Amino acid sequence: MARSSARNLADAAGSGTAEVAGPTPMMAQYIEIKAANPDCLLFYRMGDFYELFFSDAETASRALGIVLTKRGKHGGADIPMCGVPVERADDYLSRLIGLGHRVAVCEQTEDPAEAKRRGPKSVVRREVVRLVTPGTITEDRLLDPGSANLLLAIGRRKVSDAAFAYGLAAIDISTGRFALSEVPGADLAGAIARHDPREIVLSDAIHADPALARLWAETRAAVVPLAQAELEPASAERRLREQYGVATLDGFGTFTRAEIAAAGAALLYVARTQLAARAPLCVPTREEAGTTLAIDAATRANLELTRTLSGERVGSLLDAIDRTVSANGARLLAEHLAGPLTELAAIARRHDAVARLVEDRALRAALRDALARAPDLARALSRTGLGRAGPRDLAAIRDGLDVALALGARLADGTDLPDDLARLAKILARADRDLVETLRASLADELPLNRRDGGYVRVGYHPEIDEARLLGSDSRKVVAALQARYAEETGCRTLRIKHNGLLGYFIEVPQSVGEACLKGLMRDFVHRQTMIDAMRFTSVELGALEQKIFGAADRALALEASVFDDLSARIVAQAEAIGGIAEALAALDVAASHAELAVELDWCRPQVDASMSFVIAEGRHPVVEAALRKSGTAFIANDCDLSGEGRGRIRLITGPNMGGKSTYLRQNALIAVLAQVGAFVPAREARIGRVDRLFSRVGAADDLARGQSTFMVEMVETAAILNQATRHSLVILDEIGRGTATYDGLSIAWACLEHLHEANACRSLFATHFHELTALGQRLARLDNATLKVAEHRDGVVFLHEVVPGVAERSYGLQVARIAGLPSAVVARAGAILKGLEKAERERPSRPRIDDLPLFASLAPPPLPEPAIEADDRLGLLLDAIDPDALTPREAMEALYRLKRERAAG
Numbered sequence: 023m024a025r026s027s028a029r030n031l032a033d034a035a036g037s038g039t040a041e042v043a044g045p046t047p048m049m050a051q052y053i054e055i056k057a058a059n060p061d062c063l064l065f066y067r068m069g070d071f072y073e074l075f076f077s078d079a080e081t082a083s084r085a086l087g088i089v090l091t092k093r094g095k096h097g098g099a100d101i102p103m104c105g106v107p108v109e110r111a112d113d114y115l116s117r118l119i120g121l122g123h124r125v126a127v128c129e130q131t132e133d134p135a136e137a138k139r140r141g142p143k144s145v146v147r148r149e150v151v152r153l154v155t156p157g158t159i160t161e162d163r164l165l166d167p168g169s170a171n172l173l174l175a176i177g178r179r180k181v182s183d184a185a186f187a188y189g190l191a192a193i194d195i196s197t198g199r200f201a202l203s204e205v206p207g208a209d210l211a212g213a214i215a216r217h218d219p220r221e222i223v224l225s226d227a228i229h230a231d232p233a234l235a236r237l238w239a240e241t242r243a244a245v246v247p248l249a250q251a252e253l254e255p256a257s258a259e260r261r262l263r264e265q266y267g268v269a270t271l272d273g274f275g276t277f278t279r280a281e282i283a284a285a286g287a288a289l290l291y292v293a294r295t296q297l298a299a300r301a302p303l304c305v306p307t308r309e310e311a312g313t314t315l316a317i318d319a320a321t322r323a324n325l326e327l328t329r330t331l332s333g334e335r336v337g338s339l340l341d342a343i344d345r346t347v348s349a350n351g352a353r354l355l356a357e358h359l360a361g362p363l364t365e366l367a368a369i370a371r372r373h374d375a376v377a378r379l380v381e382d383r384a385l386r387a388a389l390r391d392a393l394a395r396a397p398d399l400a401r402a403l404s405r406t407g408l409g410r411a412g413p414r415d416l417a418a419i420r421d422g423l424d425v426a427l428a429l430g431a432r433l434a435d436g437t438d439l440p441d442d443l444a445r446l447a448k449i450l451a452r453a454d455r456d457l458v459e460t461l462r463a464s465l466a467d468e469l470p471l472n473r474r475d476g477g478y479v480r481v482g483y484h485p486e487i488d489e490a491r492l493l494g495s496d497s498r499k500v501v502a503a504l505q506a507r508y509a510e511e512t513g514c515r516t517l518r519i520k521h522n523g524l525l526g527y528f529i530e531v532p533q534s535v536g537e538a539c540l541k542g543l544m545r546d547f548v549h550r551q552t553m554i555d556a557m558r559f560t561s562v563e564l565g566a567l568e569q570k571i572f573g574a575a576d577r578a579l580a581l582e583a584s585v586f587d588d589l590s591a592r593i594v595a596q597a598e599a600i601g602g603i604a605e606a607l608a609a610l611d612v613a614a615s616h617a618e619l620a621v622e623l624d625w626c627r628p629q630v631d632a633s634m635s636f637v638i639a640e641g642r643h644p645v646v647e648a649a650l651r652k653s654g655t656a657f658i659a660n661d662c663d664l665s666g667e668g669r670g671r672i673r674l675i676t677g678p679n680m681g682g683k684s685t686y687l688r689q690n691a692l693i694a695v696l697a698q699v700g701a702f703v704p705a706r707e708a709r710i711g712r713v714d715r716l717f718s719r720v721g722a723a724d725d726l727a728r729g730q731s732t733f734m735v736e737m738v739e740t741a742a743i744l745n746q747a748t749r750h751s752l753v754i755l756d757e758i759g760r761g762t763a764t765y766d767g768l769s770i771a772w773a774c775l776e777h778l779h780e781a782n783a784c785r786s787l788f789a790t791h792f793h794e795l796t797a798l799g800q801r802l803a804r805l806d807n808a809t810l811k812v813a814e815h816r817d818g819v820v821f822l823h824e825v826v827p828g829v830a831e832r833s834y835g836l837q838v839a840r841i842a843g844l845p846s847a848v849v850a851r852a853g854a855i856l857k858g859l860e861k862a863e864r865e866r867p868s869r870p871r872i873d874d875l876p877l878f879a880s881l882a883p884p885p886l887p888e889p890a891i892e893a894d895d896r897l898g899l900l901l902d903a904i905d906p907d908a909l910t911p912r913e914a915m916e917a918l919y920r921l922k923r924e925r926a927a928g
């Protein structure tokens with residue numbers, strides 16, 4: 023985060039030693055405000071501009087590419103300055119926030135005339151009304167319509183001598199959402215990844231905990247530590263009570279101490295950033311532990327649920343399934359996808375709603391049609407509550423409520439609505455028709471962006487506003503008449519009455535006529551300015567007219583503002599109901615989106631129950647299928663059965679490179695996620711016993727940023743799975759052990775498989791190029807082998823992408839290398855080496871087989887003897903067989919490694 027120090031300024035201002043003449047009163051005010059906000063760029067309001075000074079100006083001018091100038095001196099040196107026009111401040115703010123800066127917005131909080139009355143040297147009072155930080159923005163132009171903008175506060179409580187439970191408070195100020203939950207320490211990283219916050223607030227003690235340092239270093243959120251002393255439990259509770267104006271929190275349910283600590287930190291930070299108004303937050307909802315599918319950060323990344331590995335939305339599962347038509351709906355869909363459910367009844371209710379919308383094409387079309395017209399009710403409501411709304415926000419609330427009423431009525435027409443749809447219909451029907459009518463009657467058809475521009479109250483709604491406006495426009499006609507009269511009286515046809523910010527209204531005549539006026543041609547003309555070829559005058563009559571014009575315009579604006587305030591107050595009084603309606607519209611959009619997708623791509627309703635089933639018939643990978651569809655290629659559907667009834671609970675997949683192993687693994691994980699999200703799934707049939715935790719690991723790429731090697735990352739992540747997966751978990755392991763020497767990797771993969779089979783006993787898919795592992799199929803009762811079919815074709819190979827029982831004959835790495843464009847000489851040489859290595863392997867006197875090795879301890883007590891084979895012996899035997907003249911030792915090692923990946927089982 024960028025830091026711009028005010029210390030130097032404050033020191034200089036305080037000591038005065040470096041001052042030549044002391045700072046001007048305005049600069050003294052600036053310095054004081056800046057010193058109170060040292061971590062922010064200070065947007066200091068001066069008329070129509072926000073000005074930045076000193077190092078803030080240098081930082082902002084570099085970041086925004088705006089001109090750096092200077093204004094006056096401080097301590098004998100020029101003061102750097104740059105400024106942005108108030109009207110365009112949002113654009114600049116969004117760029118600064120995007121770059122990780124925090125901005126303090128300092129407004130003039132009194133009329134300049136007021137300041138003048140206090141004395142000639144008085145400066146207009148200014149105050150910081152708001153800190154703009156990544157997690158607390160509310161302006162549409164700064165927000166992504168389809169993504170929540172979360173501030174996540176973290177608190178904790180000790181659950182044992184060595185362990186903490188972490189409370190999470192997720193607040194989206196832009197919609198008022200406020201959710202509390204608690205997770206064990208092991209799940210903290212996954213919970214942060216699920217929320218994907220823009221900003222994290224926590225105590226300095228949590229921030230300084232070395233066990234968590236990696237989390238703060240790795241998150242893309244801005245991390246803000248607060249002093250522990252400010253976050254004591256009593257003050258956290260008090261803040262919650264004050265926010266909702268209640269004497270006790272009992273009415274909200276029972277929260278843990280960690281959740282209250284998190285809520286207190288969140289509210290403190292919100293209060294600190296939203297200085298001008300209390301943020302209108304919904305009553306916090308509490309998520310019970312275990313009601314969502316636990317997905318850790320690495321699994322989320324690997325499965326590319328809401329973002330691809332490179333951070334893009336395009337290419338993610340979310341992108342592939344999103345058929346929502348409103349921003350509200352798009353945000354809820356992302357939220358659902360990040361937290362699939364585990365409660366069977368809740369999952370079934372969502373499926374029921376989707377099923378109904380799949381069947382009822384007319385209802386689905388009507389819903390989607392209406393929802394596409396619904397503006398972003400939640401964000402408009404939040405801005406209204408914060409006093410930041412413009413006329414278009416009021417119109418958005420009008421139109422959103424209007425759509426709610428229409429949809430409520432449309433749904434109420436339907437018979438036998440499933441529970442979820444009936445509940446949503448009831449919420450929608452509660453929209454206040456009277457409020458909609460008032461907003462319709464009061465707001466003009468064309469609306470300005472800002473309320474200060476005026477002109478948004480409909481003609482005919484408020485007689486006094488109409489009168490004042492008329493006076494204003496009539497006065498303009500009177501100005502024109504006065505100009506004609508003065509022109510006639512002076513005999514000057516080019517006489518004009520003009521207006522500027524300095525003189526207000528004035529009469530402009532050519533120099534010669536001006537001279538005559540000065541000599542008495544026009545006695546009531548008062549000279550104001552002499553230009554090169556013109557002279558400017560005012561007159562008493564013109565002055566009076568000006569008063570009338572401005573008076574009328576000001577009065578019209580003030581009256582409009584009071585109409586605006588009344589409407590806002592009515593909306594704020596109903597904030598809870600309107601917030602509920604916004605959520606209901608979003609939920610309808612999500613259900614209709616799932617239904618649209620299911621119809622469009624022929625997806626089926628999955629059955630989710632409490633069993634250990636995992637039976638997918640003709641499953642597909644939604645993202646790969648969509649990509650192939652674009653190029654006109656068909657996706658090959660594949661079955662999967664991990665139920666352990668007759669077939670295995672662990673499926674070991676071997677197969678050629680490029681055969682489709684990874685795709686198959688992931689598609690099954692994604693089907694489980696979609697099923698528990700409440701969506702239909704890309705399969706002909708799916709029966710899934712509820713999954714409590716989902717793990718997915720790929721033999722990882724180097725993580726240089728973390729300073730960890732490929733293999734270290736792979737092992738840390740694998741350790742987490744073996745330690746945390748329960749019987750009800752689903753585990754996807756893709757080429758575990760590939761990041762180290764062949765035999766080390768093989769042994770680790772082998773031991774992991776045994777552990778999954780015996781200790782975790784969970785449903786698992788395990789893809790590998792270690793073909794030796796397939797022999798475990800005969801020894802581990804619940805492990806079965808599957809492979810990806812290929813057809814050999816002359817000297818090439820065709821990948822059929824079909825998963826069939828059995829083991830792979832070969833990996834076809836050389837064929838893939840050829841397709842990839844490896845020089846033909848290298849491919850030919852690799853072929854010769856491979857033949858040599860295979861021959862050596864065949865002729866080896868005592869070829870070790872997996873059956874020669876002892877069983878996993880729990881399968882074959884008593885204790886394990888030492889492994890019968892020393893890996894180095896095997897290595898030596900193989901190397902002996904290679905012609906030493908043909909290969910350097912390094913080449914030999916590489917050839918050996920390739921051989922291990924290439925060699926067919928047995």
Ligand SMILES: Nc1ncnc2c1ncn2[C@@H]1O[C@H](COP(=O)(O)OP(=O)(O)OP(=O)(O)O)[C@@H](O)[C@H]1O
Pocket residue numbers: 646650656657658659660677678679680681682683684685686823824
């Ligand atoms: N079921 C399928 N139907 C059609 N095409 C598929 C299918 N599965 C995979 N493919 C295609 O094959 C490509 C390779 O698939 P994938 O990465 O899953 O192979 P892999 O066996 O894991 O390869 P490697 O072992 O080299 O990592 C995919 O990008 C996709 O284009």
